[in-house]
Amino acid sequence: MPRRNLFVLVAVTLVALLCHQRVEKTPYGRTLANAIGTIENQYLTPIQTGTLFEGAMDGMIGKLDEYSAYITPAELQSFQETIDQQFSGVGMEVAMDPQTKQLTVLSPLVGSPAYQAGVRAGDRILRIGGDSTQGMSLQDAVGLLRGKAGESVTLTVLHEGEAKPAALTIVRDVIQVDSVLGDRRNADGSWNFFLEGHDRIGYVRISSFTEKTADELEHAMEWLSANDLRGLVLDLRDDPGGYLDAAIDVCDMLIRSGLIVTTRGRDGRISRTYSASGKAPFTDFPMAVLVNPQSASAAEIVAACLQDHHRATILGARSYGKGTVQELMNLEKGCGAMKLTTSSYWRPSGKNIQRPPKAEAGAAWGVSPDEGCTVALDAEEQNRWRAWRAHRDVFQTAANRSDSKHPAEPFVDRPLQRAVEYLEKEITAKQ
Numbered sequence: 001m002p003r004r005n006l007f008v009l010v011a012v013t014l015v016a017l018l019c020h021q022r023v024e025k026t027p028y029g030r031t032l033a034n035a036i037g038t039i040e041n042q043y044l045t046p047i048q049t050g051t052l053f054e055g056a057m058d059g060m061i062g063k064l065d066e067y068s069a070y071i072t073p074a075e076l077q078s079f080q081e082t083i084d085q086q087f088s089g090v091g092m093e094v095a096m097d098p099q100t101k102q103l104t105v106l107s108p109l110v111g112s113p114a115y116q117a118g119v120r121a122g123d124r125i126l127r128i129g130g131d132s133t134q135g136m137s138l139q140d141a142v143g144l145l146r147g148k149a150g151e152s153v154t155l156t157v158l159h160e161g162e163a164k165p166a167a168l169t170i171v172r173d174v175i176q177v178d179s180v181l182g183d184r185r186n187a188d189g190s191w192n193f194f195l196e197g198h199d200r201i202g203y204v205r206i207s208s209f210t211e212k213t214a215d216e217l218e219h220a221m222e223w224l225s226a227n228d229l230r231g232l233v234l235d236l237r238d239d240p241g242g243y244l245d246a247a248i249d250v251c252d253m254l255i256r257s258g259l260i261v262t263t264r265g266r267d268g269r270i271s272r273t274y275s276a277s278g279k280a281p282f283t284d285f286p287m288a289v290l291v292n293p294q295s296a297s298a299a300e301i302v303a304a305c306l307q308d309h310h311r312a313t314i315l316g317a318r319s320y321g322k323g324t325v326q327e328l329m330n331l332e333k334g335c336g337a338m339k340l341t342t343s344s345y346w347r348p349s350g351k352n353i354q355r356p357p358k359a360e361a362g363a364a365w366g367v368s369p370d371e372g373c374t375v376a377l378d379a380e381e382q383n384r385w386r387a388w389r390a391h392r393d394v395f396q397t398a399a400n401r402s403d404s405k406h407p408a409e410p411f412v413d414r415p416l417q418r419a420v421e422y423l424e425k426e427i428t429a430k431q
Contacts, residue, residue: 032056053335061338067326071337083242084210089146090114090153091175094125096138103133103141105157107394109175110189117170119157121394126165127156147172180216181205184392193220198420200228205235206250209242209298214249221253221282231423233416235290237316238386241297244325244345248274251305254287256280259348260305263325271343286426287312288419291367292377296320303367304347313422314369316415317376321355321366373422375415384411
């Protein structure tokens with residue numbers, strides 16, 4: 001079984017109320033089954049058994065912790081797509097323009113059906129198939145854009161600077177979203193992993209840890225190394241985590257030896273240890289890692305490992321503090337799944353990553369910046385940073401590569417600036 005923090009366990013027993021042996025051992029299963037039957041038969045308004053089942057599961061698992069959850073059959077596909085960053089659709093990032101309230105294209109994904117059909121950043125989507133987008137919610141719009149691979153959808157779009165809308169028929173395909181991103185886009189839409197304006201300082205962002213993250217990072221690092229990388233900024237800000245095995249593989253590329261992370265079960269004993277293979281290919285350059293309060297789970301595993309092994313200096317603000325592992329347990333067909341907390345993970349130093357419910361000042365949890373390296377942003381500055389970053393990420397097609405009509409508001413990324421200053425000093429010291 002692969003190392004993952006979301007282990008897929010197929011055909012798990014439905015629940016206690018449908019498990020005869022469990023019902024015999026405890027009255028709760030029998031009572032729950034009786035309650036469902038009573039409600040189904042006597043409640044004022046007719047109600048489906050499936051609805052009662054989902055409510056019972058949601059309430060039961062919701063009592064456990066903030067990360068465990070019941071996932072309905074309708075939610076399961078979307079949940080898996082979010083984790084894998086893979087879905088079937090046309091391949092573009094969209095948003096509702098806050099001023100015009102119109103569905104607008106932020107960026108077509110390079111190589112996607114939307115990109116090949118001529119969709120451009122800044123396009124206004126007027127209709128999706130036969131449905132007007134006027135007054136449509138973003139969630140409903142995304143639902144219409146997605147669909148089965150091979151099926152087509154016609155979009156009525158208005159390109160920036162043009163008066164007449166165009167009808168574009170696009171055949172949906174399986175879309176894989178990058179989890180490893182660079183500083184800006186090249187003319188061909190690929191990522192440039194060097195920081196603009198700095199001599200061979202690499203910049204790699206991991207947006208989440210998917211099954212393909214390690215491969216994507218390896219390709220980025222090979223490109224940087226081939227172009228004489230001097231130092232690297234690894235940006236884990238706003239990274240919510242993902243697969244445990246992806247975090248381990250990332251660490252294994254960057255540290256020569258030693259412990260990466262351990263997991264512990266309900267008894268507090270170490271259940272498994274993960275150590276470096278000793279084959280790390282990228283260890284001969286200084287590193288700075290950026291974290292913020294939204295860096296969580298797998299992102300914290302990587303930051304903690306690199307910090308404890310003195311492989312990188314951590315800058316920014318203390319991370320979220322999510323140190324538990326959830327397994328995805330599929331229930332019987334048509335009944336959804338459980339996302340269940342089954343263990344905790346601990347950093348190489350033996351310190352806990354999980355933030356206590358009532359954390360006291362000075363308590364050790366999460367990943368804190370190294371001494372003198374705290375660069376915290378307030379809420380307003382965080383929002384400006386996200387807007388600036390999103391604008392910088394946009395890929396402009398040849399038709400509208402110039403975005404002078406909508407210049408981004410000037411923004412100084414102070415944590416990134418501080419990371420570059422640190423790397424320049426380290427590089428100079430080693431010369």
